[in-house]
Amino acid sequence: MGEIKVMREDLRPPAPPPRRHFISITDVARDDLERLMATARTFERSLDREVKKLPTLKGRLVINMFYESSTRTSSSFELAAKRLSADTMSIKASGSSVDKGESLKDTAITLGAYDPDVIVIRHPQIGAPQLVARATEAHVVNAGDGKHQHPTQALLDLYAIRQELGRIEGLHVAIVGDVLHSRVARSLAQALIVMGARVTLVGPPALLPRGIEAMGCEATTDIDTIGAADIVYVLRMQRERMQEGANYVPSLREYTARWGVTPERLRPGQKVMHPGPMNRGVEIDPRVADDADALIEAQVRAGLVTRMAVLYDLLVGAPAPVPVGDPVGVA
Amino acid sequence: MLYAKSAPMENLVVRGARVLDPAQGVDAVMDVRVDDGVVAALGAALDTNSHRVIEGQGLVLAPAFVDPHVHLRTPGREDEETIASGTAAAAAGGYCAILAMPNTDPVVDSAATLGSLVETARAEAEVPVGFLAAITKGQAGGELTEMAELAGAGAVGFSDDGMPVASPGLMRRALQYRSVTGRRIALHCEETTLSRGGHMHEGAVSAELGFGGYPSVAESLMVERDLALAAYEEQPLHLLHLSAWESVQAVRRAQQAGVAVTAEVTPHHLCRTDEAIRSLDPNLKMNPPLRGESDRTALIEGLKDGVIGAIATDHAPHARHEKEVPFEAAPFGVTGLETAFSALYTHLVAPGLVPLATILERMTAGPARAYGLDEPRIAVGAPANLVLLDLKASWRVTEDVFRSRSVNSWLLGETVKGRVRATVAAGRLAYSA
Numbered sequence: 001m002g003e004i005k006v007m008r009e010d011l012r013p014p015a016p017p018p019r020r021h022f023i024s025i026t027d028v029a030r031d032d033l034e035r036l037m038a039t040a041r042t043f044e045r046s047l048d049r050e051v052k053k054l055p056t057l058k059g060r061l062v063i064n065m066f067y068e069s070s071t072r073t074s075s076s077f078e079l080a081a082k083r084l085s086a087d088t089m090s091i092k093a094s095g096s097s098v099d100k101g102e103s104l105k106d107t108a109i110t111l112g113a114y115d116p117d118v119i120v121i122r123h124p125q126i127g128a129p130q131l132v133a134r135a136t137e138a139h140v141v142n143a144g145d146g147k148h149q150h151p152t153q154a155l156l157d158l159y160a161i162r163q164e165l166g167r168i169e170g171l172h173v174a175i176v177g178d179v180l181h182s183r184v185a186r187s188l189a190q191a192l193i194v195m196g197a198r199v200t201l202v203g204p205p206a207l208l209p210r211g212i213e214a215m216g217c218e219a220t221t222d223i224d225t226i227g228a229a230d231i232v233y234v235l236r237m238q239r240e241r242m243q244e245g246a247n248y249v250p251s252l253r254e255y256t257a258r259w260g261v262t263p264e265r266l267r268p269g270q271k272v273m274h275p276g277p278m279n280r281g282v283e284i285d286p287r288v289a290d291d292a293d294a295l296i297e298a299q300v301r302a303g304l305v306t307r308m309a310v311l312y313d314l315l316v317g318a319p320a321p322v323p324v325g326d327p328v329g330v331a
Numbered sequence: 332m333l334y335a336k337s338a339p340m341e342n343l344v345v346r347g348a349r350v351l352d353p354a355q356g357v358d359a360v361m362d363v364r365v366d367d368g369v370v371a372a373l374g375a376a377l378d379t380n381s382h383r384v385i386e387g388q389g390l391v392l393a394p395a396f397v398d399p400h401v402h403l404r405t406p407g408r409e410d411e412e413t414i415a416s417g418t419a420a421a422a423a424g425g426y427c428a429i430l431a432m433p434n435t436d437p438v439v440d441s442a443a444t445l446g447s448l449v450e451t452a453r454a455e456a457e458v459p460v461g462f463l464a465a466i467t468k469g470q471a472g473g474e475l476t477e478m479a480e481l482a483g484a485g486a487v488g489f490s491d492d493g494m495p496v497a498s499p500g501l502m503r504r505a506l507q508y509r510s511v512t513g514r515r516i517a518l519h520c521e522e523t524t525l526s527r528g529g530h531m532h533e534g535a536v537s538a539e540l541g542f543g544g545y546p547s548v549a550e551s552l553m554v555e556r557d558l559a560l561a562a563y564e565e566q567p568l569h570l571l572h573l574s575a576w577e578s579v580q581a582v583r584r585a586q587q588a589g590v591a592v593t594a595e596v597t598p599h600h601l602c603r604t605d606e607a608i609r610s611l612d613p614n615l616k617m618n619p620p621l622r623g624e625s626d627r628t629a630l631i632e633g634l635k636d637g638v639i640g641a642i643a644t645d646h647a648p649h650a651r652h653e654k655e656v657p658f659e660a661a662p663f664g665v666t667g668l669e670t671a672f673s674a675l676y677t678h679l680v681a682p683g684l685v686p687l688a689t690i691l692e693r694m695t696a697g698p699a700r701a702y703g704l705d706e707p708r709i710a711v712g713a714p715a716n717l718v719l720l721d722l723k724a725s726w727r728v729t730e731d732v733f734r735s736r737s738v739n740s741w742l743l744g745e746t747v748k749g750r751v752r753a754t755v756a757a758g759r760l761a762y763s764a
Contacts, residue, residue, distance in 0.1 A: 105655050125657035126541055127611035146659065147541030186541055210544065214535035246528075 022310050023129045023142040024149045025190040033195060037159050039309035040302070047083070047305065057086035060117040060315060065107070065132070066143070067093040067123040072276055072303055073143050073152070077120050080307035086117070104128055105135050112136030117315055121145075139314040150183040152310055153275055154191035156302040161231065163302065164271065164295050169196035174226040176261055177235030177283050179219075180207045180248070184275045185235055189217050200225055203235075203259060206248040223259050227266070231295075233273045234261045237283045256282055263287050271295050332487040332704070333428055333459035333757075334452035335418070340368030340758040341715065344379045348387025348719060352394050352709040353688035354696045363392060365715040368758020373711060385753055385763070387719060393691050394707035395427030395716040395754055399517075399595055399698040400492070400571060400643035401668060403460070405448070407436030412648040412736050414448070417668070418457040420646070420735040422761035424668040425751040427707055427716035428699075430461045433470070434493040440465040440476045442484040449485050458756035461487030461702070466505050466516060472497050475505060482512035488702050490517040492571055493618075495553055497523065502557065506566040515593075515702055517569040518557050520578070521619070525549035530659050532574075532605040532622045540608065542659070545620050551577035558585040558592060567591035569701050572645050574600050574619035576629035583638045593701040595641040596630050598671045599741050602678040603627075613654045613661035614739050617647065634693055635685055641698035642690070644671050648737030665741040669733055674742060676722065676749030687722075717755040724750040 021027075046054060062081040066074050074090070081088045089111075093099070097107060104123070111119065112135065119136060121129050122143040129142040144150040161168055173192055179185045179201050189199045199217035201208060208219045226232045237255060249255045261272065262285040272284075272294045280286045289296065345363045350373065352358075362377040363370060398421060404412040414431075421429045431448075433439030439448065445464055452460050464486035468474045470493065478489060489509065496502045496518070509516050526549040531537050533544025554570060558581060561568040573579060573594050582594050597617075605621050615621060633639040647664025654661050667674075672694070679685040696706040707716035727746045730738040754762040 103652065103656060123657065125659045127657045127659075130611055131655070131657055145657075149541075183541060186539065209538035210533055210546075211535035212538040215539055 021140040025151050025187045036309045040305040043305045043308045055085045057084040060086040062086045062088050062118045063116040064090040065121040076303040108132040108135040149187045154187040156306040159306050160298040160302040171230045172198045173231045174200045174229035175233045176202045178207045179203050181238045182235050204249045231271045234284045333461045335456040335459040338759045343383040345385045345387045348390045348392035350392045353692045370713050391720040394695045395718040396425050396694040397698040398426050398429040401429045401646040403431040415455040416736045420668040422457045422754045423734050425718035427756035428459045432492040433463050433465045438465050438470050440468050445484045463488045463490045466491045478512045482514050488515045492519045495521045506564045515569045519571050520553035522549045522552045531608050532620045536605045547575035550575045554578045554581045562590045570594040574622050576626045579629045579633040594639045595643040596639045597645045598674040611658050617665050618663035641701050642693045649739045654739045670742045673747040673749045677747040715755045715758045719753040721750045721752050
């Protein structure tokens with residue numbers, strides 16, 4: 001019996017494509033964001049129908065691991081999976097083995113034993129999604145890791161901007177508030193820059209991380225600069241992340257007086273966005289939040305279809321789909 | 332001040348290696364004969380008698396290394412490292428002597444704890460090991476340890492490594508009292524009100540990744556304070572693991588002003604920057620953190636011009652389950668004993684940034700001088716402390732190569748150049764491969 005000593009390069013089985021994740025905006029290119037938005041748009045049309053469920057991900061399993069509290073993100077991921085007919089499971093830190101001190105890696109291996117197709121994870125620590133990706137065979141979606149990244153929030157914000165203003169390239173977006181502690185600010189700024197928008201970060205000096213301009217944006221403490229922007233994106237003042245005695249700002253009262261987004265600091269026609277949940281009267285004046293120029297509801301609507309697009313993109317892949325049962329346009 | 336298990340002294344000949352001892356001005360291809368653990372002859376075609384023969388053709392024979400800064404995790408965390416495993420790792424890294432830090436559990440702050448370590452080292456240490464004792468009881472920063480008694484019991488120096496001596500008043504008292512002990516004080520310089528909550532160097536990378544920043548000034552401010560106190564008290568001082576450009580400048584100024592300050596730097600701070608943290612790999616998390624390229628450049632310059640006289644690994648073993656967590660949850664510290672020379676050869680010598688002779692001097696005579704130890708040298712009559720280096724070999728750093736009980740190496744997965752082939756420590760063949 002002859003042994004095959006050498007396998008010729010062209011006889012080797014093709015390597016499987018690398019397992020894809022959606023963990024950081026820095027991993028994706030403009031084309032990827034455009035494709036995801038196009039997919040989201042087709043799903044948005046499908047949601048206008050009477051029966052909103054699509055069979056696309058039937059038999060697939062999506063596990064949501066939420067180690068931090070969340071309303072919008074967890075509910076929209078769950079609904080996105082259900083609208084695509086996937087099975088879903090939700091694990092929360094409280095009431096699970098995490099309470100008993102189980103490590104993230106062990107929890108991930110345990111859940112990995114169910115062969116999930118996608119694991120959506122939110123975790124208070126940077127890099128938790130990468131750890132889950134190493135420990136399981138699932139596609140991993142980052143639903144927020146510490147102060148690092150929240151890429152689906154950035155995607156839904158891009159989508160909402162494109163829907164409402166018709167374009168992203170060339171827009172000037174001011175992101176205002178606690179940039180230091182904000183994963184939303186980081187991932188959105190990166191996504192906007194990739195899409196060709198101009199980004200200015202505005203906030204108190206200690207809440208603008210030193211060196212942040214290297215991402216390709218501007219940074220200033222001067223709130224009056226927001227008047228020049230097309231969109232003012234207001235960040236939540238994350239009180240739960242404020243360390244005792246850290247003195248990032250002397251008081252919330254002083255923060256609001258100096259950096260709160262009020263009608264007086266805006267000019268007519270400027271669009272205002274906020275990732276929620278809002279602290280009305282702290283970072284955003286209630287009159288601004290309820291104004292017709294606020295895109296806050298559009299952001300929430302965009303959350304569902306963009307997360308459907310992310311799940312679809314990871315499991316079914318490019319190119320953008322023709323939704324099942326949708327009449328194909330004939331010229 | 333150095334302790335190892337007793338073993339019969341070696342009779343051996345290393346034949347035909349390039350013998351390189353920068354401090355002795357030796358650089359020639361010749362044989363080296365060791366009789367009963369002592370260098371007995373250097374020269375061409377030496378008689379091998381009935382000695383063990385080690386072929387050295389194509390290899391470099393240099394004085395073995397001294398690591399002034401390791402963590403042996405004993406007592407308290409013997410699952411991470413023991414005196415036996417840590418000194419075996421040291422032997423594999425080419426070291427003939429290592430100094431262990433006292434931040435164990437319990438802290439080495441009494442003659443009793445120190446005595447038990449000395450006893451263990453005499454039973455199981457593969458290469459000589461010295462033990463530093465704490466400056467303050469429990470390293471709590473409140474009261475001085477009984478430094479004179481500890482020196483008498485064998486402490487090689489004093490350090491609260493892992494944390495600073497926060498109080499300037501207490502730091503001054505420690506400097507005053509060290510004069511009666513004859514031992515050096517070694518300081519971990521960190522102003523914790525500036526570093527608190529920091530997981531990596533504060534800069535563009537931390538800003539983008541969202542990590543809490545540990546700014547350079549948290550180190551350099553404390554360096555400046557300690558240099559001012561040492562100058563005022565006219566006492567010598569050793570500064571541990573410098574990481575920042577500002578710290579190097581401060582030490583240079585102090586040395587020019589006549590302060591007796593020595594300083595060390597780690598291979599990881601010489602070879603990597605904060606850019607590497609983009610991988611989010613907890614095996615790149617240490618204190619002080621990897622800093623920017625300008626800091627790395629300043630450290631290399633300081634090493635070359637002698638402002639930084641010693642290379643120290645700050646070998647800090649951690650259990651696997653403690654490092655297989657998100658970056659922020661991981662403890663500070665990386666291992667380094669077994670990779671130090673290869674890392675420095677690959678990243679500094681091979682690209683032409685630092686001469687080999689400088690690296691060798693800073694890994695041997697430099698650290699020995701900082702603590703007043705005998706300098707390893709290749710000269711007739713000197714105890715045999717030798718390392719045989721294969722500069723042409725390359726090898727891949729994988730978990731299974733380590734003799735350390737821990738595998739949290741910052742070089743895992745990398746292919747490096749330069750390999751230790753044999754180590755003779757205090758007259759005994761401690762390692763050969």
